[in-house]
Amino acid sequence: MSDEFDDAAGEAADMLRGATRVAVLTGAGVSADSGVPTFRASDGLWEGHRIEDVATPSGFARDPDLVWEFYNQRRVNIAKVTPNPGHDALAALERHYGDGFTLATQNVDGLHQIAGSQRVLELHGCLRQTRCLGCEAVEDRGLNHLGARPLCPACGGRLRPNIVWFHESLPPDVLGAAEDAAAACDVFLVVGTSAVVFPAAGLIPVARANGATVIEFNLTRTDASSYADVGLYGRSGDTLPLVVRRLGL
DSSP: OOHHHHHHHHHHHHHHHTOSOEEEEEOHHHHHTTTOOOSOOTTSOBTTBOHHHHSSHHHHHHOHHHHHHHHHHHHHHHTTOOOOHHHHHHHHHHHHHGGGEEEEESOOSOHHHHHTOOSEEETTEEEEEEEETTTOOEEEOTTSOOOSSOBOTTTOOBEEEEEOOTTSOOOHHHHHHHHHHHHHOSEEEEESOOSOSTTGGGHHHHHHHTTOEEEEEESSOOTTGGGOSEEEESOHHHHHHHHHHHTTO
């Protein structure tokens, strides 16, 4: 560990030590340390598929079998992974701050909850859930393979993954709660996100504009770095636990 990194970790711990309200935005980098593939590869493909084919309403309308094949495989893969020390560190922060802690995540894998986090706002939906195109019922189906074109047990309508796809709006209640938490916090943590996907990335300037200190935990500098008071660059599964240990948690 370099002296510069050690100084940044100490500064981050001091900022958190003086806070009463903490908000967090997490992205794919948090789950990458658990073996979950990040959002998209350098060739623009999302786990081997064009995003337009598997993560848009038009793709689902065009080929629902392909979309369900893709999400069923994601469900099977997620069932094989476990939270990493970064997830555990965020759960420890929630236990420390209690109602003063809010975690907004762009991830859909549910690993934060498995690690023990309870105050989680899932901005982009949840891989475990389905939503009926008929009665709009949302149901937690676990991570079992649901087969091709599953049907709603309540009304028999067609189901879709309860995921926010491209060209869809985030749930207004979830986004509103995240914006409120960002505006009210003393310290805002940016963890494992490139901060290029909006409106989630817009939470960072909201926190900053309302006087929050911003701490970035990412592999490298990102679009969030210009807002950050302190940046700790490396795997969040290493850097987050280090800072949390300095808090004595």
